[in-house]
Amino acid sequence: MRTELSTRLGIEYALFGFTPFPAVAAALCRAGGFGVLGAVRYRDAGELARDLDWLDRNTGGAPYGLDVVMPARRAPGTEGLGEDDVEAVIPASHRRYVDEILAAHDVPALPGGQRAGWRVTGWLEDVARAQLDVAFDHPVALLANALGPPPADVVTRAHAHGMLVAALAGSARHARRHAEAGVDVVVAQGYEAGGHTGEIATMVLTPEVVRAVDPLPVLAAGGIGSGEQIAAGLALGAQGVWLGSLWLTTEEAALSSPALTAKLLAAGSGDTVRSRALTGKPARQLRTAWTDAWDDPAGPGPLPMPLQGLLVAEALTRIQHHEVLPLLGTPVGQIVGRMDAVRPVRAVVDELTRDFERAVARLGRIAGGTT
Amino acid sequence: MRTELSTRLGIEYALFGFTPFPAVAAALCRAGGFGVLGAVRYRDAGELARDLDWLDRNTGGAPYGLDVVMPARRAPGTEGLGEDDVEAVIPASHRRYVDEILAAHDVPALPGGQRAGWRVTGWLEDVARAQLDVAFDHPVALLANALGPPPADVVTRAHAHGMLVAALAGSARHARRHAEAGVDVVVAQGYEAGGHTGEIATMVLTPEVVRAVDPLPVLAAGGIGSGEQIAAGLALGAQGVWLGSLWLTTEEAALSSPALTAKLLAAGSGDTVRSRALTGKPARQLRTAWTDAWDDPAGPGPLPMPLQGLLVAEALTRIQHHEVLPLLGTPVGQIVGRMDAVRPVRAVVDELTRDFERAVARLGRIAGGTT
Numbered sequence: 001m002r003t004e005l006s007t008r009l010g011i012e013y014a015l016f017g018f019t020p021f022p023a024v025a026a027a028l029c030r031a032g033g034f035g036v037l038g039a040v041r042y043r044d045a046g047e048l049a050r051d052l053d054w055l056d057r058n059t060g061g062a063p064y065g066l067d068v069v070m071p072a073r074r075a076p077g078t079e080g081l082g083e084d085d086v087e088a089v090i091p092a093s094h095r096r097y098v099d100e101i102l103a104a105h106d107v108p109a110l111p112g113g114q115r116a117g118w119r120v121t122g123w124l125e126d127v128a129r130a131q132l133d134v135a136f137d138h139p140v141a142l143l144a145n146a147l148g149p150p151p152a153d154v155v156t157r158a159h160a161h162g163m164l165v166a167a168l169a170g171s172a173r174h175a176r177r178h179a180e181a182g183v184d185v186v187v188a189q190g191y192e193a194g195g196h197t198g199e200i201a202t203m204v205l206t207p208e209v210v211r212a213v214d215p216l217p218v219l220a221a222g223g224i225g226s227g228e229q230i231a232a233g234l235a236l237g238a239q240g241v242w243l244g245s246l247w248l249t250t251e252e253a254a255l256s257s258p259a260l261t262a263k264l265l266a267a268g269s270g271d272t273v274r275s276r277a278l279t280g281k282p283a284r285q286l287r288t289a290w291t292d293a294w295d296d297p298a299g300p301g302p303l304p305m306p307l308q309g310l311l312v313a314e315a316l317t318r319i320q321h322h323e324v325l326p327l328l329g330t331p332v333g334q335i336v337g338r339m340d341a342v343r344p345v346r347a348v349v350d351e352l353t354r355d356f357e358r359a360v361a362r363l364g365r366i367a368g369g370t371t
Numbered sequence: 372m373r374t375e376l377s378t379r380l381g382i383e384y385a386l387f388g389f390t391p392f393p394a395v396a397a398a399l400c401r402a403g404g405f406g407v408l409g410a411v412r413y414r415d416a417g418e419l420a421r422d423l424d425w426l427d428r429n430t431g432g433a434p435y436g437l438d439v440v441m442p443a444r445r446a447p448g449t450e451g452l453g454e455d456d457v458e459a460v461i462p463a464s465h466r467r468y469v470d471e472i473l474a475a476h477d478v479p480a481l482p483g484g485q486r487a488g489w490r491v492t493g494w495l496e497d498v499a500r501a502q503l504d505v506a507f508d509h510p511v512a513l514l515a516n517a518l519g520p521p522p523a524d525v526v527t528r529a530h531a532h533g534m535l536v537a538a539l540a541g542s543a544r545h546a547r548r549h550a551e552a553g554v555d556v557v558v559a560q561g562y563e564a565g566g567h568t569g570e571i572a573t574m575v576l577t578p579e580v581v582r583a584v585d586p587l588p589v590l591a592a593g594g595i596g597s598g599e600q601i602a603a604g605l606a607l608g609a610q611g612v613w614l615g616s617l618w619l620t621t622e623e624a625a626l627s628s629p630a631l632t633a634k635l636l637a638a639g640s641g642d643t644v645r646s647r648a649l650t651g652k653p654a655r656q657l658r659t660a661w662t663d664a665w666d667d668p669a670g671p672g673p674l675p676m677p678l679q680g681l682l683v684a685e686a687l688t689r690i691q692h693h694e695v696l697p698l699l700g701t702p703v704g705q706i707v708g709r710m711d712a713v714r715p716v717r718a719v720v721d722e723l724t725r726d727f728e729r730a731v732a733r734l735g736r737i738a739g740g741t742t
Contacts, residue, residue, distance in 0.1 A: 338578075
């Protein structure tokens with residue numbers, strides 16, 4: 001599974017894995033793929049620095065990537081504000097609605113003194129920039145930006161450090177904007193993907209983006225969790241595939257609770273929803289009583305990014321801490337339907353590459369007319 | 372592009388084309404594919420018989436298929452009713468809403484004496500059964516059913532006539548129900564497809580359905596309009612691909628107006644919407660002022676099938692007759708974005724098969740690691 005891009009990066013497989021867990025990223029790198037660590041869950045830059053130091057020692061010398069989130073546009077009225085100022089913009093009625101959801105499901109408070117752990121503070125540009133300073137102190141081979149084109153100075157700085165810059169796109173128009181911003185790699189993120197996603201499915205989006213940014217390399221993302229799906233993504237003209245959901249149920253993943261892993265293993269492809277409940281922008285995730293409450297036309301509806309993420313941070317931490325099943329969710333794509341066992345990353349990669357070879361061989365027989 | 376299924380049908384390419392136009396079906400058959408005529412637009416069985424007679428003389432001896440629509444479930448309160456009785460169930464407030472939409476866009480009445488032409492009466496089982504009687508008088512090689520599993524007696528009768536029976540499925544659960552009903556071929560219709568569709572994208576749905584009904588052959592549908600997309604669909608384990616939208620802008624298609632063709636040529640992949648505006652069930656179509664009106668939370672919303680189809684039949688005929696641009700639409704999938712020229716079916720097939728071979732060759736190089 002070798003393309004111009006994988007050759008350029010010096011990796012065995014054109015198989016890119018996005019993960020919030022350093023152990024998954026490292027294992028993927030050691031297995032011949034390319035691990036991309038998601039930085040959005042990091043509260044402070046020091047913690048990120050420690051994890052990148054660890055990655056540097058644990059990829060077996062293989063290169064890795066880092067994904068930061070810098071939304072291109074801020075919600076009206078929040079431009080230039082810091083985290084505390086933004087908190088003050090959140091309407092009291094929305095805070096009451098959060099309390100009502102939690103009360104309806106008897107969600108206890110956090111243990112004394114404990115604060116909300118995971119906050120989606122990465123949506124705030126100042127947080128993202130502190131993370132970038134850490135990134136530039138490490139041998140990051142690819143710097144990805146999940147929302148909007150990265151700022152020009154970031155692209156310049158990344159290139160000066162010899163890093164490739166990647167950006168996620170949900171439409172050909174977004175992809176062209178990325179190309180104009182100097183991005184080196186575009187990740188075409190289809191409708192079926194976990195996390196932030198548009199409405200164009202991977203089957204249609206990938207070749208559109210390939211044509212829109214030619215000759216830049218494109219990675220196909222969304223709906224890819226098997227060797228056949230990798231073959232399909234590459235058949236669409238991509239120079240690699242970008243998988244996120246599949247790693248959530250690997251042994252190396254550190255989900256908030258075994259209950260969440262169990263929910264992922266049990267879920268079918270129809271059990272996700274594209275909802276603004278988590279961040280304020282449409283993101284695919286497990287459908288739960290939480291997403292239902294925010295998608296309910298009778299409710300107040302989600303706030304725009306970054307307000308929603310700040311509004312719900314503590315509530316989500318409480319839900320996770322107490323494993324409140326009906327509300328417990330996570331971003332995940334439609335391929336959750338085939339995540340049905342907990343396995344080591346290496347075993348997953350072995351199966352992906354073997355089934356990829358098999359799918360390509362079958363396709364060759366179909367094309368040759370020898371079936 | 373040969374699979375077990377294409378060999379069984381005796382066709383050159385495992386390329387299935389759904390179309391409401393006999394000339395498109397015939398041209399596709401002559402070009403080595405398999406044309407499937409959609410029967411839903413036929414008002415009476417005699418007209419369908421005439422078109423099948425014509426097809427028999429114009430496929431160059433190649434086999435063809437017929438697609439009828441027999442919804443498995445009827446709207447509550449309409450079971451066992453004929454067309455006129457069902458009309459009486461439609462609320463007056465919905466009829467007023469139709470009049471308001473037409474008035475807002477100054478849509479004139481039909482010329483004196485002219486009745487609504489295209490009525491979606493095929494949604495009614497008695498109409499579908501009259502069409503089936505015609506089908507069984509013709510050498511139809513494959514009988515497809517677009518909604519729900521076909522009734523047991525239809526499957527038995529089709530098999531007695533040597534016909535294969537196909538059914539469309541938007542989920543693995545639907546596909547299993549089809550297999551239990553004795554269907555021979557399942558068409559996995561992804562979210563991005565034109566017409567009635569579910570929420571699971573082709574990339575995820577196809578392999579799920581392949582596994583669910585193994586060893587039955589599966590056709591991949593939705594998002595397929597290029598040779599690369601055909602390669603992707605087949606890589607997912609399908610034994611063929613099912614294309615519908617792409618033929619709408621062929622020379623052989625007989626759309627209601629040049630204005631509609633122009634709209635299709637201009638539309639991008641983001642210009643469709645999955646809406647109940649047309650039939651009462653979610654169907655992907657061009658987004659128009661018509662779909663906006665029915666998807667408007669302030670409006671009454673669409674009625675269930677078959678009421679919505681009957682409610683809107685005359686209005687749609689008026690819109691088409693007078694080419695009222697903002698309201699003018701048609702079922703079409705997200706691949707509308709790449710329909711940018713009117714060409715003969717043969718030229719489209721030539722390009723599809725050439726680009727398919729090219730995509731497979733590229734994939735072979737990626738798998739062989741020689742890129």
